[in-house]
Amino acid sequence: MDEPKTDWESYDGRIRAAKTAQELAAVEQELFGRKAGAMTFALRSLHDVPEAERKTAAATLNTWKRTFEELIALRRKELASPSDDMLRTTDRIDVSLELPARERGHLHLIPEFIREVEEVFGRMGFDIATGPEIETEEFNFNLLNIPRDHPARDAQDTFWLKTSKKDMTATSLPLQGERLSEGNVGGRKGLHDRDRKNPEERLLLRTQTSPMQIRYMQSHKPPLRVIAPGKTYRKDADATHSPMFHQCEGLMVGEDVTLANMKAVMETAVRALVATNAEFRWRTGFFPFVEPGLEMDVRWRGNESESREGKWLEIVGCGMVHPNVLRNCGVDPKKYQGFAFGFGLDRMVMIRHQIPDLRLIFEGDLRFLRQF
Numbered sequence: 001m002d003e004p005k006t007d008w009e010s011y012d013g014r015i016r017a018a019k020t021a022q023e024l025a026a027v028e029q030e031l032f033g034r035k036a037g038a039m040t041f042a043l044r045s046l047h048d049v050p051e052a053e054r055k056t057a058a059a060t061l062n063t064w065k066r067t068f069e070e071l072i073a074l075r076r077k078e079l080a081s082p083s084d085d086m087l088r089t090t091d092r093i094d095v096s097l098e099l100p101a102r103e104r105g106h107l108h109l110i111p112e113f114i115r116e117v118e119e120v121f122g123r124m125g126f127d128i129a130t131g132p133e134i135e136t137e138e139f140n141f142n143l144l145n146i147p148r149d150h151p152a153r154d155a156q157d158t159f160w161l162k163t164s165k166k167d168m169t170a171t172s173l174p175l176q177g178e179r180l181s182e183g184n185v186g187g188r189k190g191l192h193d194r195d196r197k198n199p200e201e202r203l204l205l206r207t208q209t210s211p212m213q214i215r216y217m218q219s220h221k222p223p224l225r226v227i228a229p230g231k232t233y234r235k236d237a238d239a240t241h242s243p244m245f246h247q248c249e250g251l252m253v254g255e256d257v258t259l260a261n262m263k264a265v266m267e268t269a270v271r272a273l274v275a276t277n278a279e280f281r282w283r284t285g286f287f288p289f290v291e292p293g294l295e296m297d298v299r300w301r302g303n304e305s306e307s308r309e310g311k312w313l314e315i316v317g318c319g320m321v322h323p324n325v326l327r328n329c330g331v332d333p334k335k336y337q338g339f340a341f342g343f344g345l346d347r348m349v350m351i352r353h354q355i356p357d358l359r360l361i362f363e364g365d366l367r368f369l370r371q372f
């Protein structure tokens with residue numbers, strides 16, 4: 001038979017080179033199509049091959065047939081899941097492509113400032129404590145030497161909580177969500193049942209961070225140094241007051257801690273946190289939990305007319321811890337003495353950045369916040 005010889009080799013190459021499933025299907029059809037497939041035809045034509053050659057011819061054809069079937073199956077698989085090679089050529093990542101810069105957030109300026117406060121005091125050996133924002137009357141006032149009828153309570157316009165015995169169990173109190181550190185003395189779950197001697201006791205949003213003095217001294221023995229930054233609440237709102245604001249309490253107690261130590265610590269902190277050349281002045285002040293008590297004002301650094309308080313802004317109250325407070329925490333005032341302070345953190349930030357109105361800090365306006 002003088003049929004032109006089929007070029008099987010070329011099919012082999014075409015199967016391997018097929019770029020798409022359609023291309024592959026077309027080659028497959030050319031080979032195995034029922035009517036005109038080259039292999040179908042060749043196999044059918046075996047009848048015409050002389051008897052003597054038929055056996056070898058059939059064996060050769062069958063080998064090609066199996067080879068093509070295997071090759072086609074393999075290529076089909078490859079086309080369904082692109083190989084590395086394909087990815088390299090058709091789906092390359094263009095590293096030179098310029099994309100718009102991704103927007104990144106940052107901490108609000110108050111928590112950012114608190115981190116700085118922690119670092120500055122950390123360098124002076126102070127531990128960091130956190131505690132509940134919902135406090136008992138006992139911790140927020142009584143144990144700090146501010147009994148029920150004391151006029152000092154009037155200065156702290158308090159948010160009292162409506163409490164019924166039923167709905168104020170410890171577990172129903174809001175989570176604080178604050179860091180749990182060794183210095184956490186309020187419990188991560190906020191107020192604890194044991195904090196209330198009397199289940200009828202009134203609860204409030206802490207008006208100051210000073211209850212942390214009590215909490216810390218009840219759970220740590222002197223000598224001790226601690227700061228407790230956090231949120232505080234009062235019914236107050238104007239350019240320098242916000243109903244929610246931030247304080248940082250501090251306490252250092254030991255056998256020979258003096259007022260001079262206190263002034264040194266305060267001044268170091270203000271220089272590091274407000275401005276190295278901050279101008280400040282000391283005044284005497286009254287706080288029932290210290291004796292003597294002092295207040296420190298820092299001079300407003302911006303345009304004077306911007307500050308409704310005038311030239312000076314009070315940023316910290318402080319003094320030597322009152323013996324009654326030490327006694328309330330089981331610390332012997334004959335052996336130990338110390339100082340306490342309460343910084344107004346938002347005001348420090350105001351002076352540092354010359355922000356004329358405290359309320360801007362909490363309004364959440366991004367045009368304002370992005371500047372810091």
Ligand code: DAH
Binds near residue numbers: 207209249287339341
């Ligand atoms: N707790 C006071 C307030 O909110 C500030 C303060 C004054 C804290 C004197 C102190 C202190 O620790 O010794 O006004």
